[in-house]
Amino acid sequence: MGMDPAGVNPNDPRTFNRFAYANNNPYMYVDPDGRTATVLGYALVIGTVAYVALAADPNRQQRIDKLKQGFDVLQQGWKAFNEGGDDESDTVQEEYDSLDAAVGSVDSLDDVEFEGKTKNRGLREQGFTEKWTGVDSDGIYQSGFKNPKTGKWTGGHESSRNNQNK
Amino acid sequence: MTKIIKVTQGFIPNEYDSILEATTASAQKNILSKSKCESIKGKTFLDYKFNGASLSIHLDNEKYLLVSIGDKAIEWDVVSNEVDIQGQIKGEDVFFEFPNGDKELWNWERILNGFVGKKIAISPSDQFLFIYALGESEYMFDILIDSENLKNKFLFISES
Numbered sequence: 001m002g003m004d005p006a007g008v009n010p011n012d013p014r015t016f017n018r019f020a021y022a023n024n025n026p027y028m029y030v031d032p033d034g035r036t037a038t039v040l041g042y043a044l045v046i047g048t049v050a051y052v053a054l055a056a057d058p059n060r061q062q063r064i065d066k067l068k069q070g071f072d073v074l075q076q077g078w079k080a081f082n083e084g085g086d087d088e089s090d091t092v093q094e095e096y097d098s099l100d101a102a103v104g105s106v107d108s109l110d111d112v113e114f115e116g117k118t119k120n121r122g123l124r125e126q127g128f129t130e131k132w133t134g135v136d137s138d139g140i141y142q143s144g145f146k147n148p149k150t151g152k153w154t155g156g157h158e159s160s161r162n163n164q165n166k
Numbered sequence: 167m168t169k170i171i172k173v174t175q176g177f178i179p180n181e182y183d184s185i186l187e188a189t190t191a192s193a194q195k196n197i198l199s200k201s202k203c204e205s206i207k208g209k210t211f212l213d214y215k216f217n218g219a220s221l222s223i224h225l226d227n228e229k230y231l232l233v234s235i236g237d238k239a240i241e242w243d244v245v246s247n248e249v250d251i252q253g254q255i256k257g258e259d260v261f262f263e264f265p266n267g268d269k270e271l272w273n274w275e276r277i278l279n280g281f282v283g284k285k286i287a288i289s290p291s292d293q294f295l296f297i298y299a300l301g302e303s304e305y306m307f308d309i310l311i312d313s314e315n316l317k318n319k320f321l322f323i324s325e326s
Contacts, residue, residue, distance in 0.1 A: 109186050119325040121264050122175040122308045131326065132185055143304075143326075144185040154179035156188025157291040160304035 109134030109142055118145055123155065133159050168259040170269065176309025176319055177238040180292055192291040202244040203288055206231060211281040211299075215251040216274060219321050221307075222251050223281075231288065233307055235319045239293040240307045262310055262322070270324070277305060277323050296326060 112134035128145035141159035182188040210226040284299035306326040312318035
């Protein structure tokens, strides 16, 4: 408990006492950071609406996954920011208009086709004997390796076919 | 003199349920390094230095592509200053013998020499790094470990 760091609002006499919590009305207000009291009902309504909207959304798992991806990107960005570095390449140079544009740059792949047996012996040893390539709606080719016995994939990357088709 | 080294793959590949998940995972991991790929795309491979575990490729825009052995993945970077590669090796007949008995010549010199003078591009996955020249086969960097001396690791390049 300490003095309110937000200061006094001359139009709101309740803020004159800078040691009061939540305008002395914790039933009506919440003040999670000790700066400004907020109507408790608003927070409950916003949270409830968001929960109901997500629960009713048929694509909720995709949205949850997108939120997780976004959180991962934020974590990576924060980590890079904290680690710093002298190399100019440490600077984030890619900018996107939205979170979807940043993490969703790989669109659904259409026309995924078998390319052939992989020539990499290490991958073959691990069961990933097949190489497949797909093209997304932006015309970007993506390749990956498949283990036909388990149905699992690894090594997904932008394909050299991009290069060959220019 | 021909040498045969028994090897296993240096790490277990990450597994995904679909090719889309695999490519998305790679895109997410490399989102911060996408600009590095772009900075050398289409640049000419001038020469290289290699010591068996680390590789430095000199490009015609005075950038250097560094490729080395990481813990569970290939490590790579694009830098502006040349990095000294200690203990460069010469091409010799080293065959890697895989657990199933298959043997493959460690053909790094022929492969890397084949890139000299060509415009290249790279593409990372979440663990591997792929490199290719315009209109030619795609090659990938991988890690192999000496089965009889686990401290010995090899940066292996082969056609993907």
